Amino acid sequence: MSRRAGILEFAILGLLRESPMHGYELRKRLNTSLGVFRAFSYGTLYPCLKTLVASGWLIEEPGSAPEDVVAASLTGRRAKIVYRLTAEGKEHFEELLSQTGPDAYEDEHFAARFAFFGQTSRDVRMRVLEGRRGRLEERLEKMGASLARTRERLDDYTLELQRHGMESVEREVRWLNELIESERAGRDLKGAVSGEPDSQDTTSGASGGLPRSREDDSRTGPSDDTAT
Incomplete structure (x- = not known):
C-alpha cells in the first residue's frame, strides 16, 4: 500500500467512527474537513x-434516510449505500491511532493525524508533536545550509521565496512548541484550536493545512522545503 493510500484509509476509518456515511458525504468531508484529500476523486475513494x-x-448498508428511500422509489434505483464501521474496523483504527512512526511526522500524514487528535491519547499526541517538531527542525537546518550555499546565485525574487519557505517552517515550529507546552501542562486544546486542517495551498508547496496560528491569526499548512 502506498503512503497516500494509507492516509486515505486512516481518514475514512476516522470519519466513519464518528457516524456512518455514504460515499458522496465521505468525499465531501474529506475535501472540506481534511484538506489534504481535496484532490481525491470517486475513482480513488x-x-x-x-x-x-x-x-x-x-460494512455496506442501504441508506435509510427518507430522502434516499424516496429517491430510490422514484428512479427505480437502489438506495444509496451507507458505509458503517465494524467492531474490527474500530479496533484497527484505534491501533492506527496509537502508531507514532516516522510517517506520522510527514506533511500530509501529520495533518490527517492532527485532525483526529481529539480521539488520540495524550502520550501519543505528545510523541507525534515532538516527532513533527524534530522533523521540521531538521528541515530548517537543511534549508539554511542550502540557502547559504546558493544565495549569491539567486535573484531577489527566488531569494524571497526561499526566505518565505523558511519562515513558514519556523512559524510551524513555534506553533508546535505552544501545543507541546499545552500538552505538558495538561490543558485541553479543544476550545483553543481547531482540529481541522485547512484546504488552502501555500506558496511553499504545502499539502493540506493546520489549525489557526495563535501568533499571526492566519492559517498555515505543513511547511515544505523550498530550498534548492
Whole structure:
C-alpha cells in the first residue's frame, strides 16, 4: 500500500467512527474537513472503500434516510449505500491511532493525524508533536545550509521565496512548541484550536493545512522545503 493510500484509509476509518456515511458525504468531508484529500476523486475513494469492506473493517448498508428511500422509489434505483464501521474496523483504527512512526511526522500524514487528535491519547499526541517538531527542525537546518550555499546565485525574487519557505517552517515550529507546552501542562486544546486542517495551498508547496496560528491569526499548512 502506498503512503497516500494509507492516509486515505486512516481518514475514512476516522470519519466513519464518528457516524456512518455514504460515499458522496465521505468525499465531501474529506475535501472540506481534511484538506489534504481535496484532490481525491470517486475513482480513488470507492476502490479504497471496497478494500476496507473486504478487510472486514466496514460494512455496506442501504441508506435509510427518507430522502434516499424516496429517491430510490422514484428512479427505480437502489438506495444509496451507507458505509458503517465494524467492531474490527474500530479496533484497527484505534491501533492506527496509537502508531507514532516516522510517517506520522510527514506533511500530509501529520495533518490527517492532527485532525483526529481529539480521539488520540495524550502520550501519543505528545510523541507525534515532538516527532513533527524534530522533523521540521531538521528541515530548517537543511534549508539554511542550502540557502547559504546558493544565495549569491539567486535573484531577489527566488531569494524571497526561499526566505518565505523558511519562515513558514519556523512559524510551524513555534506553533508546535505552544501545543507541546499545552500538552505538558495538561490543558485541553479543544476550545483553543481547531482540529481541522485547512484546504488552502501555500506558496511553499504545502499539502493540506493546520489549525489557526495563535501568533499571526492566519492559517498555515505543513511547511515544505523550498530550498534548492
